[in-house]
Every structure is written in structure tokens, then in C-alpha cells.
Amino acid sequence: MVKVLIVTYYWPPAGGPGVQRWLKFVKYFRDFDIEPIVYAPKNPTYPLEDISLLSEIPEGIEVLKQPIFEPYRFAQLFSKKETKTISKGIIAGAAKQSFIQRLLLYIRGNFFIPDARKFWVKPSITYLQKYVSEHKINVVITTGPPHSIHLIGKELKKHTGVKWLADFRDPWTTIGYHDKLKLTKRSMQKHISMEKEVLNTADHIVVTSFTTEKEFRAIAAETPISVITNGYDKESIPETVLDTTFTISHIGSLLSGRNPKNLWKALYDLTEENKAFSSAFRLQLVGAVSNDVLSSIEEAGLSDFLVLKGYVPHTEAIQIQRSSQVLLLIEIDSKDTRCIIPGKLFEYMVSTRPTIAVGPKGADVSRLIFETNSGIFFEYQEYDRIKAQILEYFVQFQEGTLASHVIGIGKYSRKELTRAMTNTIKAMVDDE
Numbered sequence: 001m002v003k004v005l006i007v008t009y010y011w012p013p014a015g016g017p018g019v020q021r022w023l024k025f026v027k028y029f030r031d032f033d034i035e036p037i038v039y040a041p042k043n044p045t046y047p048l049e050d051i052s053l054l055s056e057i058p059e060g061i062e063v064l065k066q067p068i069f070e071p072y073r074f075a076q077l078f079s080k081k082e083t084k085t086i087s088k089g090i091i092a093g094a095a096k097q098s099f100i101q102r103l104l105l106y107i108r109g110n111f112f113i114p115d116a117r118k119f120w121v122k123p124s125i126t127y128l129q130k131y132v133s134e135h136k137i138n139v140v141i142t143t144g145p146p147h148s149i150h151l152i153g154k155e156l157k158k159h160t161g162v163k164w165l166a167d168f169r170d171p172w173t174t175i176g177y178h179d180k181l182k183l184t185k186r187s188m189q190k191h192i193s194m195e196k197e198v199l200n201t202a203d204h205i206v207v208t209s210f211t212t213e214k215e216f217r218a219i220a221a222e223t224p225i226s227v228i229t230n231g232y233d234k235e236s237i238p239e240t241v242l243d244t245t246f247t248i249s250h251i252g253s254l255l256s257g258r259n260p261k262n263l264w265k266a267l268y269d270l271t272e273e274n275k276a277f278s279s280a281f282r283l284q285l286v287g288a289v290s291n292d293v294l295s296s297i298e299e300a301g302l303s304d305f306l307v308l309k310g311y312v313p314h315t316e317a318i319q320i321q322r323s324s325q326v327l328l329l330i331e332i333d334s335k336d337t338r339c340i341i342p343g344k345l346f347e348y349m350v351s352t353r354p355t356i357a358v359g360p361k362g363a364d365v366s367r368l369i370f371e372t373n374s375g376i377f378f379e380y381q382e383y384d385r386i387k388a389q390i391l392e393y394f395v396q397f398q399e400g401t402l403a404s405h406v407i408g409i410g411k412y413s414r415k416e417l418t419r420a421m422t423n424t425i426k427a428m429v430d431d432e
Helices: 017-032 051-056 080-087 099-111 118-134 148-160 185-201 210-219 261-273 275-280 291-299 314-323 343-350 364-372 384-399 414-430
Strands: 002-007 034-041 062-066 139-144 163-168 204-207 225-227 246-251 281-286 306-310 326-330 355-359 375-379
Touching: 002 017, 002 118, 002 148, 002 414, 017 034, 017 051, 017 343, 017 414, 034 118, 051 314, 062 118, 118 148, 139 148, 139 414, 148 163, 148 185, 163 185, 163 414, 185 210, 204 210, 204 414, 210 225, 210 364, 246 314, 246 343, 246 384, 261 275, 261 281, 261 291, 261 384, 275 281, 275 384, 281 314, 314 343, 326 343, 343 355, 343 364, 355 364, 355 384, 364 375, 375 384
Parallel strands: 002 034, 002 139, 034 062, 139 163, 163 204, 204 225, 246 281, 246 326, 281 306, 326 355, 355 375
Antiparallel strands: none
């Protein structure tokens, strides 16, 4: 039995996508002769919580916890609302940022490098050094963001000689919000230096997208890198019934940059041109939505069709995915977001509901959507194709034939992805 220590900031009751990846690996590791031990903060400041995820932790899994100091608690003295918004990743455009938000972003970017969880690094190293040695851990796995977690793995490898796998759910210096942190040149150079050291020190790097793999190979040519995407699980939820309305739903946070104005315009124009569409259409947003996006939707004339659900537990989110007629996947229109393949894409695939995705040119999600026949991908500047596709879906809805016909998605099941991760881990152990 191979013993792995997983160092993660996000662990149930944390909600949101950050917790799903390693919760699911832990769920299936024992099927492949891997014994996982989890190390997580004892008193974290999670922007979202979902206590339903606690039930997914396998019985008998050892979860180690140590206290963490987080400056977010002090930042809340300035503005609790602004602090919570930033911690969720919802950052307004520069022109709409308040003085408090600009100040908090500057402090976050330049005083807490690589991130505000940096104060957990040293005490964690002190605590885990002894644990790794005494319990004969074969591989330490760190997963980020927050990327300060990788500094724990780097030091454990240095002091104990343990094999270290660094898992990047998102990139580091090219992550979408980095340019909003008001970094000085000196601060940016620190990030670049830390990133390079982590990538070149790890025994193996795992990334979730093809673009990130290419970027990292340019930085760390000698380090083995694998792409293991996020995926879907076989959820045990009550049978769902399709909405009787033509509901187009987006599940997850809509940041300020995730704002496809041509999509909003196409939807509005269809409500004006087609009475049946206007009567049946609903735009449902599940999760946190930035004020910038809400303003754009209202300015487009869609207020009467808008349904805001807010954050819901993961099981309810799955139900909404399966009951909606069409699902939206929206990413920021930037070259830095081409690498993002959100976990919900794979959940969308198995919902049998077609996906309309909008994102930057060359996005990795476009490749996956095409390969699996799970929907259609559009770039931001498109209008006519978006409008025509929505109308085509609406006609199929009226005829009772609307559904996606996905192919080749079995390799994206959480169990098969765990098999791939297991093969990577065991290869590392065999190299000893």
C-alpha cells in the first residue's frame, strides 16, 4: 500500500470547485492500493461552505489539521463585504473599484507573496517533517491555488527527501486575476522566481489543462509533467424532471470578466423577435454574480427573464444542471484563461443537456467540447452564430428532442482519473 500525504487548503466543509478535485481522488484511492492522508487547516476562512460534502469523505481517512493565521480576518475590519468579494475572486474592473478594494488588492498582491495563506507554510513544515518521517510517507502531494501550499512540499522534499508531486488546479503567474493584484515589478519578479523554483524542484507536476502543460514545459523542461483534468462523478441524486420552461442556466461564479455581451444581446433580440421564445425563456444564474455582469444583463433588457439562485449545495447544483434545458459555460476573454477547464464542464457533459460555451480563441474547453460532442463553443465577438444556435436549441425544445449526445467521456470519470493519478504516483515510488 502506497501512502500519500495530500496538503490542501480546501477540504470539506469548503464549498466551490476548489475542494472537488482532491476530495474525489481521496474517495477512490483505496481502490488502487493508495492510502491517502489529508492535511488541511484547522480554522480556515472559506468564502463558501457546503457541509453536504462532508459525507463524501471515506470512512477511516486520516485528516490532520493545524491552525492557520489568515490576514483576511483583519482585512474585514476595513470592509467585510469587500474582503469576502475578493476572496471569492470577484474583482470589479479598475474603473469600478472602490478605494478600499484598490487598497486591499495592493496589500494582497505586494505584502502577501505568493498569497495570503503564506503564514501557514512554516508551521506546517515544522509539523509535517516529523510526521512524514515517522509514518513512512511515500509521496507528498500539494495542490494549489493557493500556491503557497507548494512551498510546503518544496521544503518537505528538501528536509526529508520524500518524493513530491505538485498539482496545479490553475496556473500561477498567468492565472486570470494576477493582473488585477496591482503588483509592483519587484513583486511580480518574486512570483516568477517562486514559480520557477517550485516547477524545477518537484519530482512530478500535474496540471489540469493542455495550455498550462505547454507553459510549464517552457519553464521546467526537465520535470515530468502530466495532464490530469477534472472530471465527473456518478452522483446519487433523485431523478430530475426537465424544466417546462426554456431554461438556460449557468452554474458557478460569474466574475466581472465573464460577461459575454453579445450573448446577452442575442438572447434579448430573440425575446423581441419570437413571442414563443419570450414566453418560455428563463436565464438562471446559480452562484455568486458580479455587479458588472448583472448590470450588463439588465442593460441588455433581460431583467424580466432573470432568475438568481445564489450559491447552492453541490448536490442541488447537479440537479439544476440536469433539469435545465441548456447550460452555459463562460470564461474571461483573455489569453491567460485559455488554459481553464472547469470541473463543471464534465458534470455538464453527463447531464445530457447541451452546453453553450463562450470564451477566448484557442481555449482548451473548445477542444474538449468538440471531442465529446457536448455542445458548441463561441468566441466573444460572435453574434450571428450564437443567436442561430440558441434558436435551433429552442426549436428542438419545442419539439421535445433537445438533448446532447456525448461521446467518449468515460475517461473523464473521477474513478478513471484516479487510476491515472495512481499510475503517476506509483511510477514516482518505483523510481526510488
